[in-house]
Amino acid sequence: MIPPSALQERAFVYLLRSLKSGKFYLGWTTDLKRRLQEHNLGESCYTRLKGPWELVGYESFSDVDSAKKRERALKRSPSMLSYFKKRALAAFQAPVSSTSFTRTQHVMKQGKQVVG
Numbered sequence: 001m002i003p004p005s006a007l008q009e010r011a012f013v014y015l016l017r018s019l020k021s022g023k024f025y026l027g028w029t030t031d032l033k034r035r036l037q038e039h040n041l042g043e044s045c046y047t048r049l050k051g052p053w054e055l056v057g058y059e060s061f062s063d064v065d066s067a068k069k070r071e072r073a074l075k076r077s078p079s080m081l082s083y084f085k086k087r088a089l090a091a092f093q094a095p096v097s098s099t100s101f102t103r104t105q106h107v108m109k110q111g112k113q114v115v116g
Helices: 002-008 031-041 064-076 076-093
Strands: 009-018 023-030 053-061
Touching: 002 009, 009 031, 009 064, 009 076, 023 064, 023 076, 031 053, 053 064, 053 076, 064 076
Parallel strands: none
Antiparallel strands: 009 023, 009 053
């Protein structure tokens, strides 16, 4: 679930996981709900045949350029992308307790968030 406070941000880098194949997809958007729906309706060429998709995590940014730069950096650096996936999956799979993050709690600091 996407917390309402996060939807006030202007841009996001997001990580999807295919429920069909287990593969991941990384992208950016200004509207997480709409973009996830587009992926699941087959409106994206790359993800069309691999769905349905679930949102595993995202980072929020105050402007589109920052989100685009972050997406590009993650796609160009396998180690950065791997770390991003690990953090997103850890937050996504964390049990609800007082000592761990839930799917809607922030995991990153410095103005970025990874949530599931």
